[in-house]
Amino acid sequence: MPQIVPIRDLKNTTYISNLCHESREPIFITKNGYGDMVIMSMETFEKSSFLNNLYDKLAIAEADVKAGRVSDVDDAISDIRKKYGL
Structure with missing residues (x-):
């Protein structure tokens, strides 16, 4: 449940800080x-920034799959071995 606080309550910084840490979600x-x-x-x-970044990368990966920009994992490993002489 989102927390909604009037701006006048910002005067009590300890209360607001505790509320932010206890709720673990944005305070409106x-x-x-x-x-x-x-x-x-x-x-x-x-946490929110990490998840947003992850979702962006997943969306790019899904677009690559739909567009056919994929390769077989065995081919990819073989290419890496050739490139780095492994």
Whole structure:
């Protein structure tokens, strides 16, 4: 369940910090009843960034498969061995 906090609560930095770390998800900050900002712990940010990067790479890989830009693993290993003299 997303946490929604009014902007006036940002004055209590310890409370906000604890909320970010305990919830392990973004905290939505409202101003005059409307969404204004999103804050999160560094751990949550890094996890989110990692997952976004992973999903981007998976989408590229899926596009390569659909376009036929793939090779047999045995051929790829053989090419690597030839290239590096293994």
